Amino acid sequence: MSDLQARFDQAQTDVKQLSERPSNMTLLRLYALFKQGSEGDAHGDKPGMTDFVGRYKFEAWEALKGTTRDAAMESYIALVEELRSGATN
Template sequence: MTDIDSQFTQAQEDVKQLPERPGNLTLLRLYALFKQASEGDVHGDKPGFTDIVGKYKYDAWAALKGTAQDAAKQQYVDLVESLKSGASA
């Protein structure tokens, strides 16, 4: 396992132990970065207008299209670290 992979795995554990729940926009960013890092570019059909949460998740992930998986992992790790230190919520 590469260094970024181990950091990414650790960040997935750390995010569950955050002192306070991040705001919805931060949660959406975490979701999108996780999906990009673990699965690559968005795939599947965009949810319809009745699935508001699914639509926002899809759009957030689609916004990262073309981002390399390792780059997404690094951004995810950086975001979790900033949340742990209380820098962003």
């Protein structure tokens, strides 16, 4: 396992132990970065108009199209570190 993958895995654990729940926009960013880092570009059908949450999540992930998996992992790790330090919400 690469160092980046190990740090990404640790960030996944750390994000579940945050003392405060991040804002909805930050949660969307975390979701999109996680999906891009673990699966690459968005794929599959876009959720329908009545599935608001699913649609927002898919669109956030889709907006990262072309971002490399490594870059997404690095951004995810950095965002989790910011949240842990209280720098953002």
